Amino acid sequence: MTSRRLWDISQPVRVGIPVWPGDTAYGEERTWAIGPGCPVNVSRLTLSSHTGTHADAPLHYDADGVPAAGLDLDRYIGPALLLHIPPGQPAVTVAQLEGRVPAGTVRLLLRTYDRFPQGGWRSDFTAMDAGCVDWLAARGVQLIGVDAPSLDPQDSKTLSAHHAVRRHGMGILEGLVLDDVPEGTYELVALPLKLATADAAPVRAVLREL
């Protein structure tokens, strides 16, 4: 039985992982260490809810929104279409998607980096126009996944793309690493941690050939 190829599209969460300016740096502290009288290593992890590859919950952009534990898991498992967007654009536009998103596409992943900036924070990431979110919702898309750290520009005060997602009740994955994955349709698995009251949650995201 031939095994279907699996792509790990998650950032390695490590000390020094680039985070949103001003956000919590990732930290790891050994609270128990293997040694005489201690059979285990245990760590204390310090991280932002938006560290690395993660799922936003509506609570992130809506004070009355559901937290991570309330996310509909169906959104994060199932067929997903991956499209490549030419790098260096300020925002993804409908023109770049027209004719490329078959009606009934439920999960859409967009690669906007040529190479994911693992080495340091980049504020010039490709965001998404709110009109693009509306257009995708009209085609039946229920989950938008991006390699960028946000759907809105870093200096956005309106979060227009996030609020378009809210209006349409869509899901969001951010911080995906899509560098080596060809365009196409895959099985996505990217389940958010069941954080009871948090506004986002880390995911281990993978794509598997169908």
Ligand SMILES: Nc1ccccc1C(=O)C[C@H](N)C(=O)O
């Ligand atoms: N840490 C932050 C602090 C303030 C404002 C945004 C962030 C973000 O991380 C962006 C987030 N990933 C987003 O969902 O757009």
Ligand SMILES: [Zn+2]
């Ligand atoms: Zn986020």
Ligand SMILES: [Zn+2]
């Ligand atoms: Zn977001």
